[in-house]
Amino acid sequence: MIEFENVTKVYESGNKKVTAVNDVSFHVEEGKICVFLGPSGCGKTTLLRMVNRLIPITKGTIKVNGKDVNNTDAIELRRSIGYVIQHNGLFPNMTIEENISVVPKLLGWEETKIKKRYDELMEMMGLDPEQFQKRYPYELSGGQQQRIGIARALAADPPVMLMDEPFGALDPVIREHLQNEFLKIQKEMKKTILFVSHDIDEAIKLGDQVAIFNAGKLMQFDTPDRILSHPKNDFVRDFVGEDRSLKRLSLLKVKDLVELIDGFVEGRNKSDWSGQVISVNDNLRTALSVMLSEPNGEAGVADEENNLLGVLHVSDFSLLNGVHPEDLTIVK
Ligand SMILES: Nc1ncnc2c1ncn2[C@@H]1O[C@H](COP(=O)(O)OP(=O)(O)O)[C@@H](O)[C@H]1O
Numbered sequence: 465m466i467e468f469e470n471v472t473k474v475y476e477s478g479n480k481k482v483t484a485v486n487d488v489s490f491h492v493e494e495g496k497i498c499v500f501l502g503p504s505g506c507g508k509t510t511l512l513r514m515v516n517r518l519i520p521i522t523k524g525t526i527k528v529n530g531k532d533v534n535n536t537d538a539i540e541l542r543r544s545i546g547y548v549i550q551h552n553g554l555f556p557n558m559t560i561e562e563n564i565s566v567v568p569k570l571l572g573w574e575e576t577k578i579k580k581r582y583d584e585l586m587e588m589m590g591l592d593p594e595q596f597q598k599r600y601p602y603e604l605s606g607g608q609q610q611r612i613g614i615a616r617a618l619a620a621d622p623p624v625m626l627m628d629e630p631f632g633a634l635d636p637v638i639r640e641h642l643q644n645e646f647l648k649i650q651k652e653m654k655k656t657i658l659f660v661s662h663d664i665d666e667a668i669k670l671g672d673q674v675a676i677f678n679a680g681k682l683m684q685f686d687t688p689d690r691i692l693s694h695p696k697n698d699f700v701r702d703f704v705g706e707d708r709s710l711k712r713l714s715l716l717k718v719k720d721l722v723e724l725i726d727g728f729v730e731g732r733n734k735s736d737w738s739g740q741v742i743s744v745n746d747n748l749r750t751a752l753s754v755m756l757s758e759p760n761g762e763a764g765v766a767d768e769e770n771n772l773l774g775v776l777h778v779s780d781f782s783l784l785n786g787v788h789p790e791d792l793t794i795v796k
Protein backbone atom coordinates (compact mmCIF):
# COMPACT_ATOMS: atom_id res chain seq x y z
CA MET A 465 0.00 0.00 0.00
CA ILE A 466 1.12 3.53 -0.72
CA GLU A 467 -0.13 6.26 1.57
CA PHE A 468 -0.03 9.97 0.84
CA GLU A 469 -0.77 12.07 3.93
CA ASN A 470 -1.08 15.85 3.49
CA VAL A 471 1.73 15.86 0.96
CA THR A 472 2.89 19.29 -0.20
CA LYS A 473 5.71 20.33 -2.50
CA VAL A 474 6.83 23.92 -2.80
CA TYR A 475 9.59 24.65 -5.31
CA GLU A 476 11.65 27.73 -4.61
CA SER A 477 13.51 29.20 -7.51
CA GLY A 478 15.10 32.57 -6.71
CA ASN A 479 12.50 34.49 -4.76
CA LYS A 480 9.61 32.72 -6.50
CA LYS A 481 7.64 29.94 -4.85
CA VAL A 482 5.60 27.39 -6.78
CA THR A 483 3.25 25.06 -4.92
CA ALA A 484 3.37 22.07 -7.27
CA VAL A 485 1.56 19.66 -4.92
CA ASN A 486 -0.90 21.07 -2.42
CA ASP A 487 -1.91 19.09 0.70
CA VAL A 488 -2.71 15.81 -1.04
CA SER A 489 -4.00 12.74 0.86
CA PHE A 490 -5.10 9.33 -0.49
CA HIS A 491 -4.19 5.64 -0.26
CA VAL A 492 -3.37 3.22 -3.05
CA GLU A 493 -4.06 -0.42 -2.20
CA GLU A 494 -1.56 -3.17 -2.80
CA GLY A 495 -1.66 -4.77 -6.24
CA LYS A 496 -3.70 -1.94 -7.80
CA ILE A 497 -2.99 0.52 -10.58
CA CYS A 498 -3.61 4.13 -9.63
CA VAL A 499 -3.47 6.63 -12.48
CA PHE A 500 -2.45 10.22 -11.71
CA LEU A 501 -4.45 12.23 -14.22
CA GLY A 502 -4.54 15.92 -15.04
CA PRO A 503 -3.33 18.64 -17.39
CA SER A 504 0.32 19.46 -17.91
CA GLY A 505 1.85 21.22 -14.91
CA CYS A 506 -0.71 19.99 -12.35
CA GLY A 507 1.98 18.23 -10.28
CA LYS A 508 1.75 14.57 -11.38
CA THR A 509 5.47 14.03 -12.00
CA THR A 510 6.39 15.90 -8.84
CA LEU A 511 4.12 13.70 -6.72
CA LEU A 512 5.47 10.54 -8.37
CA ARG A 513 9.10 11.48 -7.88
CA MET A 514 8.56 12.20 -4.21
CA VAL A 515 7.68 8.50 -3.74
CA ASN A 516 11.20 7.35 -4.61
CA ARG A 517 12.73 10.51 -3.15
CA LEU A 518 14.04 11.90 -6.41
CA ILE A 519 12.31 15.07 -5.17
CA PRO A 520 12.30 15.99 -1.45
CA ILE A 521 8.89 16.34 0.22
CA THR A 522 8.22 19.83 1.62
CA LYS A 523 5.44 18.82 4.04
CA GLY A 524 3.48 15.65 4.86
CA THR A 525 4.42 11.98 4.59
CA ILE A 526 4.54 9.23 2.01
CA LYS A 527 4.57 5.63 3.21
CA VAL A 528 5.33 2.63 1.03
CA ASN A 529 4.14 -0.62 2.60
CA GLY A 530 3.93 1.03 5.97
CA LYS A 531 7.37 2.60 5.89
CA ASP A 532 7.91 6.35 5.72
CA VAL A 533 10.07 6.96 2.65
CA ASN A 534 11.98 9.65 4.51
CA ASN A 535 13.13 6.99 6.98
CA THR A 536 14.31 4.68 4.20
CA ASP A 537 17.74 4.90 2.64
CA ALA A 538 17.22 6.72 -0.69
CA ILE A 539 19.42 4.38 -2.75
CA GLU A 540 17.83 1.27 -1.27
CA LEU A 541 14.38 2.77 -1.85
CA ARG A 542 15.11 3.44 -5.54
CA ARG A 543 16.35 -0.08 -6.07
CA SER A 544 13.17 -1.48 -4.58
CA ILE A 545 10.86 0.65 -6.72
CA GLY A 546 10.73 0.27 -10.51
CA TYR A 547 10.69 3.58 -12.39
CA VAL A 548 9.74 4.08 -16.04
CA ILE A 549 9.75 7.46 -17.77
CA GLN A 550 8.30 8.70 -21.05
CA HIS A 551 11.47 8.51 -23.09
CA ASN A 552 12.45 5.19 -21.50
CA GLY A 553 15.74 6.61 -20.12
CA LEU A 554 17.78 3.68 -21.42
CA PHE A 555 21.54 4.05 -21.20
CA PRO A 556 22.58 4.71 -24.82
CA ASN A 557 26.05 3.19 -24.49
CA MET A 558 24.85 -0.07 -22.97
CA THR A 559 23.40 -3.04 -24.85
CA ILE A 560 19.81 -4.11 -24.27
CA GLU A 561 20.94 -6.94 -22.02
CA GLU A 562 23.20 -4.62 -20.00
CA ASN A 563 20.39 -2.09 -19.64
CA ILE A 564 17.97 -4.67 -18.26
CA SER A 565 20.59 -6.18 -15.95
CA VAL A 566 21.65 -2.93 -14.26
CA VAL A 567 19.69 -3.29 -11.01
CA PRO A 568 20.15 -7.07 -10.56
CA LYS A 569 23.91 -6.47 -10.95
CA LEU A 570 23.84 -3.71 -8.37
CA LEU A 571 21.99 -6.08 -6.06
CA GLY A 572 24.78 -8.61 -6.51
CA TRP A 573 22.75 -11.35 -8.18
CA GLU A 574 24.61 -14.33 -9.62
CA GLU A 575 25.29 -14.21 -13.34
CA THR A 576 23.11 -17.22 -14.22
CA LYS A 577 20.20 -15.73 -12.31
CA ILE A 578 20.65 -12.40 -14.12
CA LYS A 579 20.72 -14.11 -17.50
CA LYS A 580 17.63 -16.13 -16.67
CA ARG A 581 15.79 -13.00 -15.59
CA TYR A 582 16.82 -11.23 -18.82
CA ASP A 583 15.38 -14.06 -20.94
CA GLU A 584 12.20 -14.15 -18.87
CA LEU A 585 11.58 -10.39 -19.11
CA MET A 586 12.20 -10.29 -22.86
CA GLU A 587 9.73 -13.14 -23.35
CA MET A 588 7.24 -11.29 -21.19
CA MET A 589 7.64 -8.18 -23.36
CA GLY A 590 7.22 -10.22 -26.53
CA LEU A 591 10.80 -9.65 -27.71
CA ASP A 592 13.28 -12.33 -28.73
CA PRO A 593 16.02 -12.41 -26.04
CA GLU A 594 18.81 -13.48 -28.39
CA GLN A 595 17.97 -11.16 -31.22
CA PHE A 596 18.13 -8.06 -29.05
CA GLN A 597 20.82 -9.04 -26.55
CA LYS A 598 23.77 -7.23 -28.14
CA ARG A 599 21.86 -4.39 -29.76
CA TYR A 600 21.96 -0.79 -28.55
CA PRO A 601 18.86 1.27 -27.77
CA TYR A 602 19.18 3.44 -30.92
CA GLU A 603 18.82 0.29 -33.02
CA LEU A 604 15.29 -0.28 -31.67
CA SER A 605 11.94 1.31 -32.54
CA GLY A 606 10.23 3.62 -30.06
CA GLY A 607 7.79 0.91 -29.01
CA GLN A 608 10.57 -1.63 -28.49
CA GLN A 609 12.64 0.85 -26.47
CA GLN A 610 9.64 1.54 -24.28
CA ARG A 611 9.23 -2.18 -23.58
CA ILE A 612 12.89 -2.44 -22.66
CA GLY A 613 12.36 0.50 -20.29
CA ILE A 614 9.51 -1.41 -18.62
CA ALA A 615 11.54 -4.66 -18.54
CA ARG A 616 14.43 -2.82 -16.89
CA ALA A 617 12.11 -1.36 -14.23
CA LEU A 618 10.72 -4.86 -13.57
CA ALA A 619 14.12 -6.56 -13.48
CA ALA A 620 14.53 -6.96 -9.74
CA ASP A 621 10.82 -7.74 -9.34
CA PRO A 622 10.02 -4.67 -7.24
CA PRO A 623 6.62 -4.69 -5.51
CA VAL A 624 6.04 -1.07 -6.53
CA MET A 625 6.31 0.56 -9.95
CA LEU A 626 6.26 4.24 -10.84
CA MET A 627 5.43 4.91 -14.49
CA ASP A 628 5.54 8.46 -15.85
CA GLU A 629 3.63 8.65 -19.14
CA PRO A 630 5.41 5.51 -20.36
CA PHE A 631 3.35 5.25 -23.54
CA GLY A 632 3.00 9.00 -24.10
CA ALA A 633 5.43 9.31 -27.00
CA LEU A 634 4.13 6.34 -28.99
CA ASP A 635 1.73 6.36 -31.92
CA PRO A 636 -1.87 5.39 -31.03
CA VAL A 637 -1.81 1.85 -32.45
CA ILE A 638 1.39 0.85 -30.66
CA ARG A 639 0.21 2.61 -27.51
CA GLU A 640 -3.01 0.64 -27.45
CA HIS A 641 -1.15 -2.61 -28.04
CA LEU A 642 1.29 -1.92 -25.18
CA GLN A 643 -1.56 -0.89 -22.87
CA ASN A 644 -3.25 -4.24 -23.52
CA GLU A 645 -0.02 -6.17 -22.98
CA PHE A 646 0.64 -4.20 -19.84
CA LEU A 647 -2.81 -5.07 -18.42
CA LYS A 648 -2.26 -8.75 -19.20
CA ILE A 649 1.11 -8.78 -17.46
CA GLN A 650 -0.26 -6.88 -14.46
CA LYS A 651 -3.01 -9.50 -14.03
CA GLU A 652 -0.25 -11.92 -13.05
CA MET A 653 2.28 -9.56 -11.47
CA LYS A 654 -0.19 -7.72 -9.24
CA LYS A 655 2.25 -4.92 -8.51
CA THR A 656 1.26 -1.68 -6.87
CA ILE A 657 1.57 0.81 -9.71
CA LEU A 658 1.43 4.59 -9.82
CA PHE A 659 0.91 5.56 -13.44
CA VAL A 660 0.99 9.15 -14.72
CA SER A 661 -1.16 10.12 -17.69
CA HIS A 662 -2.79 13.22 -19.12
CA ASP A 663 -5.13 11.09 -21.22
CA ILE A 664 -8.56 10.30 -19.78
CA ASP A 665 -9.05 7.30 -22.06
CA GLU A 666 -5.77 5.76 -20.92
CA ALA A 667 -6.69 6.46 -17.29
CA ILE A 668 -10.08 4.72 -17.44
CA LYS A 669 -8.62 1.83 -19.36
CA LEU A 670 -5.68 1.13 -17.06
CA GLY A 671 -6.66 2.49 -13.67
CA ASP A 672 -8.27 0.57 -10.84
CA GLN A 673 -8.31 3.98 -9.24
CA VAL A 674 -7.83 7.43 -10.72
CA ALA A 675 -6.50 10.50 -8.91
CA ILE A 676 -7.36 13.69 -10.83
CA PHE A 677 -5.30 16.80 -10.11
CA ASN A 678 -5.62 20.45 -10.95
CA ALA A 679 -2.94 22.99 -10.03
CA GLY A 680 -1.44 20.72 -7.38
CA LYS A 681 -4.76 19.91 -5.69
CA LEU A 682 -6.44 16.52 -5.67
CA MET A 683 -9.83 17.02 -7.33
CA GLN A 684 -11.16 13.46 -7.04
CA PHE A 685 -9.84 10.04 -6.09
CA ASP A 686 -12.16 7.30 -7.24
CA THR A 687 -12.71 4.32 -9.54
CA PRO A 688 -12.91 5.16 -13.26
CA ASP A 689 -16.61 4.34 -13.22
CA ARG A 690 -17.30 6.72 -10.35
CA ILE A 691 -15.23 9.46 -11.99
CA LEU A 692 -17.33 9.13 -15.15
CA SER A 693 -20.70 8.66 -13.48
CA HIS A 694 -20.22 11.01 -10.51
CA PRO A 695 -17.67 13.72 -11.31
CA LYS A 696 -17.16 15.60 -8.07
CA ASN A 697 -16.89 19.11 -9.49
CA ASP A 698 -16.86 21.18 -12.68
CA PHE A 699 -13.16 20.64 -13.23
CA VAL A 700 -13.51 16.84 -13.28
CA ARG A 701 -16.66 17.06 -15.40
CA ASP A 702 -14.90 19.23 -17.99
CA PHE A 703 -11.71 17.19 -17.90
CA VAL A 704 -13.39 13.86 -18.54
CA GLY A 705 -15.31 15.49 -21.37
CA GLU A 706 -18.77 15.75 -22.85
CA ASP A 707 -18.78 12.13 -23.92
CA ARG A 708 -18.24 10.77 -20.43
CA SER A 709 -21.42 8.70 -20.66
CA LEU A 710 -20.07 6.98 -23.75
CA LYS A 711 -16.71 6.43 -22.06
CA ARG A 712 -18.48 4.91 -19.12
CA LEU A 713 -20.19 2.46 -21.43
CA SER A 714 -16.82 1.12 -22.49
CA LEU A 715 -16.31 0.04 -18.87
CA LEU A 716 -19.53 -1.95 -18.68
CA LYS A 717 -20.57 -5.25 -20.18
CA VAL A 718 -23.72 -6.22 -22.09
CA LYS A 719 -24.25 -8.68 -19.25
CA ASP A 720 -24.73 -5.79 -16.83
CA LEU A 721 -27.53 -4.27 -18.84
CA VAL A 722 -29.21 -7.60 -19.54
CA GLU A 723 -29.31 -8.34 -15.82
CA LEU A 724 -31.27 -5.15 -15.25
CA ILE A 725 -34.03 -6.20 -17.64
CA ASP A 726 -36.78 -8.28 -16.05
CA GLY A 727 -37.57 -11.39 -18.02
CA PHE A 728 -34.95 -10.71 -20.67
CA VAL A 729 -34.27 -14.35 -21.38
CA GLU A 730 -37.81 -15.67 -21.23
CA GLY A 731 -39.72 -12.80 -22.73
CA ARG A 732 -37.56 -11.49 -25.47
CA ASN A 733 -36.29 -14.55 -27.17
CA LYS A 734 -36.68 -14.40 -30.88
CA SER A 735 -35.65 -17.69 -32.37
CA ASP A 736 -36.03 -16.31 -35.87
CA TRP A 737 -33.60 -13.44 -35.20
CA SER A 738 -31.65 -12.57 -38.32
CA GLY A 739 -30.05 -9.27 -37.29
CA GLN A 740 -26.65 -8.55 -35.74
CA VAL A 741 -25.59 -10.48 -32.66
CA ILE A 742 -23.53 -9.18 -29.76
CA SER A 743 -22.02 -11.14 -26.89
CA VAL A 744 -22.86 -10.80 -23.19
CA ASN A 745 -19.16 -10.12 -22.72
CA ASP A 746 -18.93 -7.24 -25.22
CA ASN A 747 -18.58 -3.83 -23.70
CA LEU A 748 -21.63 -1.61 -23.95
CA ARG A 749 -19.93 1.00 -26.09
CA THR A 750 -19.26 -1.57 -28.79
CA ALA A 751 -22.77 -2.95 -28.36
CA LEU A 752 -24.32 0.49 -28.74
CA SER A 753 -22.44 1.20 -31.95
CA VAL A 754 -23.65 -2.10 -33.40
CA MET A 755 -27.25 -1.36 -32.40
CA LEU A 756 -27.14 2.17 -33.78
CA SER A 757 -26.09 0.79 -37.14
CA GLU A 758 -29.28 -1.28 -37.29
CA PRO A 759 -32.47 0.34 -38.66
CA ASN A 760 -34.56 -0.60 -35.60
CA GLY A 761 -31.80 -0.10 -33.03
CA GLU A 762 -31.75 -3.72 -31.94
CA ALA A 763 -29.23 -6.52 -31.59
CA GLY A 764 -29.47 -10.13 -30.50
CA VAL A 765 -27.51 -11.05 -27.37
CA ALA A 766 -25.65 -14.34 -27.28
CA ASP A 767 -24.24 -16.04 -24.21
CA GLU A 768 -20.76 -17.57 -23.90
CA GLU A 769 -21.88 -20.73 -25.74
CA ASN A 770 -23.30 -18.59 -28.54
CA ASN A 771 -26.94 -19.29 -27.67
CA LEU A 772 -29.28 -16.42 -28.43
CA LEU A 773 -30.65 -15.10 -25.14
CA GLY A 774 -32.82 -12.28 -26.33
CA VAL A 775 -32.92 -8.99 -28.13
CA LEU A 776 -31.62 -5.71 -26.78
CA HIS A 777 -32.98 -2.33 -27.86
CA VAL A 778 -31.20 1.04 -27.60
CA SER A 779 -33.95 2.31 -25.29
CA ASP A 780 -32.82 -0.32 -22.74
CA PHE A 781 -29.74 1.83 -22.10
CA SER A 782 -31.88 4.24 -20.10
CA LEU A 783 -32.00 1.59 -17.36
CA LEU A 784 -28.36 2.38 -16.61
CA ASN A 785 -29.18 5.85 -15.31
CA GLY A 786 -29.20 5.90 -11.58
CA VAL A 787 -27.73 2.42 -11.25
CA HIS A 788 -25.12 2.21 -8.60
CA PRO A 789 -21.78 1.60 -10.36
CA GLU A 790 -20.61 -0.83 -7.66
CA ASP A 791 -23.38 -3.18 -8.77
CA LEU A 792 -21.92 -3.48 -12.25
CA THR A 793 -19.02 -5.51 -13.61
CA ILE A 794 -16.15 -3.37 -14.73
CA VAL A 795 -14.35 -4.54 -17.87
CA LYS A 796 -10.60 -4.71 -17.46
N1 LIG B 1 12.47 21.98 -10.45
C1 LIG B 1 11.43 22.81 -10.48
N2 LIG B 1 11.55 24.09 -10.04
C2 LIG B 1 10.51 24.94 -10.05
N3 LIG B 1 9.27 24.61 -10.47
C3 LIG B 1 9.08 23.36 -10.92
C4 LIG B 1 10.14 22.39 -10.96
N4 LIG B 1 9.65 21.24 -11.45
C5 LIG B 1 8.35 21.45 -11.71
N5 LIG B 1 8.00 22.72 -11.40
C6 LIG B 1 6.65 23.32 -11.50
O1 LIG B 1 5.77 22.55 -10.70
C7 LIG B 1 4.50 22.39 -11.33
C8 LIG B 1 4.19 20.90 -11.49
O2 LIG B 1 5.09 20.31 -12.41
P1 LIG B 1 5.06 18.76 -12.78
O3 LIG B 1 5.07 17.98 -11.53
O4 LIG B 1 6.15 18.52 -13.75
O5 LIG B 1 3.64 18.64 -13.50
P2 LIG B 1 3.05 17.51 -14.49
O6 LIG B 1 3.90 16.29 -14.38
O7 LIG B 1 1.66 17.32 -14.02
O8 LIG B 1 3.10 18.11 -15.86
C9 LIG B 1 4.60 23.16 -12.64
O9 LIG B 1 4.08 24.44 -12.43
C10 LIG B 1 6.09 23.21 -12.90
O10 LIG B 1 6.41 24.34 -13.68
Ligand SMILES: [Mg+2]
Pocket residue numbers: 508509510660
Ligand atom coordinates in the same frame (compact mmCIF):
# COMPACT_ATOMS: atom_id res chain seq x y z
MG1 LIG C 1 4.95 15.24 -15.91
